[in-house]
């Protein structure tokens with residue numbers, strides 16, 4: 257990525273960057289800069305081969321460097337900017353790693369008048385209580401969060417370059433404003449350090465301190481580990497961010513006062529509740545954020561291989577969600593088989609259990625749902641947490657808007673960033689009362705209207721089955737008729753399944769209508785295999801020479817088969833065999849043989865019919881001869897990740913010319929190399945790059961793959977069984 261990297265301050269962070277850069281081969285040479293008093297440390301860094309050379313003279317250190325990382329304590333940042341100013345160059349990328357950002361911006365403005373557009377501020381949320389170059393490791397940033405805080409005039413291309421740089425070092429990168437960064441970090445990092453330091457101070461100054469420390473047990477060790485951190489660094493951080501920290505200290509004092517008062521009052525019940533609340537809150541936090549990070553999955557794919565044999569992919573995600581939703585509303589007992597036992601569908605299942613529906617299973621994909629009737633759902637005691645699942649949130653918002661109780665829908669970081677206005681706005685037009693964030697995102701606070709919704713005739717601005725389904729579910733609780741007109745055909749499982757449950761739905765051309773007149777009668781559901789999961793194998797077998805694969809019992813609903821049409825247009829050899837109807841849905845076995853693919857202009861009419869399959873179709877395009885162009889697919893930017901940007905960046909990392917456009921991508925077929933890519937927590941990106949390994953020339957490592965469990969937990973085992981060399985590691 258760079259020719260010469262200059263690290264200013266070769267301590268734990270600076271040294272670890274150098275080691276990781278060397279391991280990833282991102283620069284030709286790495287030099288360190290320090291002051292006279294840093295000489296010993298710099299000598300050690302050179303001796304340990306962390307850096308190639310060091311300088312005590314800034315001009316020499318900076319000469320020819322095209323990337324400069326400032327890794328000094330945050331208090332020194334002003335002096336460092338002053339030192340760099342005479343040598344500042346437009347063509348160099350500058351970045352820092354400071355734990356506070358407001359002070360860095362202030363220092364930059366003081367020295368340069370404005371923050372230079374080629375200075376990208378970053379903060380790796382990684383470190384250790386040890387300091388110095390001896391403590392540094394190449395994997396310090398692997399699977400750790402890194403926050404980039406661009407300011408208004410930061411050059412977006414430089415931001416992207418710095419983002420890619422950190423991703424290559426293994427970080428999971430997110431973007432945040434400077435102000436938000438400093439307030440979040442004050443609470444989660446700076447305040448805990450102050451607490452640890454002050455507890456040890458208080459105990460250390462007591463006369464009996466020897467005894468106290470002698471008998472200190474695990475709790476004391478755990479709690480005060482961070483009091484072993486570098487005092488210079490923490491002095492600088494706390495003073496730089498004092499405006500955020502001081503009010504938090506005040507709140508903490510009040511919390512301690514409350515506990516003191518509770519003890520004085522012998523209010524043991526109150527004490528129990530305070531502790532229980534904290535314990536549960538911590539557990540929720542671990543479940544939602546900490547565990548997925550600490551158990552972050554990495555896939556490493558050895559190049560080559562072919563896919564051979566017979567397989568059955570797991571149940572269709574869209575149908576699995578709807579089987580729970582509609583089964584719960586029936587008057588009777590619904591048996592489901594082939595249910596997708598993956599996190600997204602299980603989130604829907606849990607939500608309905610939380611609303612009082614008795615659901616047995618799943619055991620081997622089988623479920624028994626004891627329907628409570630259209631008006632039988634009960635108020636959930638807590639927020640309904642829907643994980644990563646957009647379908648759960650959008651469909652449930654419609655269903656819950658018409659209930660007689662209030663509810664709150666929450667999700668993980670990705671889901672909390674996805675647009676919800678597309679459902680809250682038409683629902684508001686029906687009279688729903690839903691509060692989202694100012695950005696129109698979750699959490700959604702829904703006030704039940706007890707069936708006082710009014711039907712609307714809605715022309716959907718985008719081709720979205722989730723929006724259509726949301727409004728149809730709300731329409732079951734609205735006065736009059738609710739109609740949705742779609743600009744292009746989208747998956748029609750909701751309409752089909754409602755009819756299957758004997759609920760009246762009218763379809764006229766591209767318009768579907770529903771009303772509150774009707775009840776759902778229980779039926780048994782046989783969920784077909786998910787064509788969106790089959791797509792990885794359709795592409796894999798098409799691109800890998802020697803492949804011969806039979807995928808059994810795959811749903812081929814005509815609103816979902818765009819992937820087959822697109823691959824066939826590219827020259828794929830896919831046969832649809834043994835077509836049949838199972839529980840109202842067309843199903844078939846798909847036979848795929850390897851075939852030379854050619855680039856095409858993907859017809860826009862096929863886009864909504866293959867909307868979830870583009871990550872892996874981009875891989876097919878990378879292996880095709882010539883150019884493939886996709887347009888009319890702006891919806892891809894608001895999926896579990898921005899699938900246009902993330903796929904383009906990943907393809908570029910593995911050596912493919914992929915140019916993202918506003919609503920699609922232009923991909924020049926070529927040779928796939930190797931490298932480290934990140935899925936950005938998006939299951940379909942992780943699986944798409946795994947499939948790319950079949951045609952790669954070197955290993956591909958994919959970071960952040962745990963969300964494969966949202967739709968296809970068996971993926972890694974199945975793909976291995978069929979012929980891909982995939983190793984899954986937990987970090």
Ligand code: S3P
Pocket residue numbers: 573574575647719720721722723725746747867868891
């Ligand atoms: C889905 C609809 C699609 C799809 C999603 C599942 C559904 O989303 O991408 O994975 O089950 O209704 P949009 O409706 O937003 O296109």
